[in-house]
Amino acid sequence: MIRIFRNTDELSQTAAEIFRQTAQEAVQARNKFTVALTGGSSPDKLYRLLAQSPLREEIPWEQTYIFWGDERWVPLSDERSNAKMAFETLLNHVPIPPNQIYPMWSDVPPEEYAQQYEDLLRDHFNETNAGFDLILLGMGDDGHTASLFPGTTVLHEKERWVQAYYLEPQQMYRITLTAPFINQANKIVFLTYGEKKTNALYEVLEGEPNPEKYPAQLIQPPNGEIIWLVDEAAANRLKTGI
Numbered sequence: 480m481i482r483i484f485r486n487t488d489e490l491s492q493t494a495a496e497i498f499r500q501t502a503q504e505a506v507q508a509r510n511k512f513t514v515a516l517t518g519g520s521s522p523d524k525l526y527r528l529l530a531q532s533p534l535r536e537e538i539p540w541e542q543t544y545i546f547w548g549d550e551r552w553v554p555l556s557d558e559r560s561n562a563k564m565a566f567e568t569l570l571n572h573v574p575i576p577p578n579q580i581y582p583m584w585s586d587v588p589p590e591e592y593a594q595q596y597e598d599l600l601r602d603h604f605n606e607t608n609a610g611f612d613l614i615l616l617g618m619g620d621d622g623h624t625a626s627l628f629p630g631t632t633v634l635h636e637k638e639r640w641v642q643a644y645y646l647e648p649q650q651m652y653r654i655t656l657t658a659p660f661i662n663q664a665n666k667i668v669f670l671t672y673g674e675k676k677t678n679a680l681y682e683v684l685e686g687e688p689n690p691e692k693y694p695a696q697l698i699q700p701p702n703g704e705i706i707w708l709v710d711e712a713a714a715n716r717l718k719t720g721i
């Protein structure tokens with residue numbers, strides 16, 4: 480499903496509403512809500528909304544478990560850290576038990592840590608016997624999502640849930656959930672806005688299949704729901720929904 484908004488306020492408000500509703504439904508069904516956060520700049524407004532009344536009081540934070548879809552391999556104090564941004568805008572302001580928040584740390588070698596994070600996820604989901612209730616994703620101007628960048632070997636991963644690799648153009652390690660694992664989620668919500676994303680959004684949603692160049696095309700949950708929340712600027716070249 481693609482939903483197009485006039486501005487980022489309306490888009491973020493809808494994303495916050497989906498978050499609230501999904502959390503409440505998951506807790507009702509399993510007494511637990513498990514979500515993977517996205518990094519980058521796109522979720523900033525959403526996170527701030529979730530931390531404010533009335534949504535703050537309506538979300539079952541005590542039963543919420545927070546993971547990340549990807550991370551830049553930097554310490555939590557680094558401005559580029561996806562987790563730092565989420566703590567500052569959201570997690571420091573809501574009553575989630577700290578032991579239910581799982582940032583991707585950078586204090587052991589990245590490949591080793593990727594395996595540890597995968598083990599953590601496998602333990603978590605073995606207990607509940609369910610996939611993520613919700614994965615939030617952004618999309619870069621180049622069509623990457625999470626840390627699934629164009630032309631990288633992680634795009635071909637079939638078995639692993641989490642992988643780390645050196646991203647040469649950015650001269651840094653990245654750690655990311657893999658596409659097959661993301662696709663096991665019950666619900667995936669993309670937040671995509673701004674005219675810089677117009678071309679990539681068109682290619683991902685309506686262009687020829689080419690996930691090597693536009694990795695967000697890999698995100699197609701066979702059993703889950705996928706919702707693209709986009710603004711008019713990003714949707715400018717789309718035929719669908721306009």
Ligand SMILES: O=C1O[C@H](COP(=O)(O)O)[C@@H](O)[C@H](O)[C@H]1O
Nearest residue numbers: 517518519520521617618619625
């Ligand atoms: O590097 C990243 O970029 C994408 C997109 O970021 P945005 O600033 O365009 O929203 C983001 O989804 C990902 O988590 C992040 O690591």
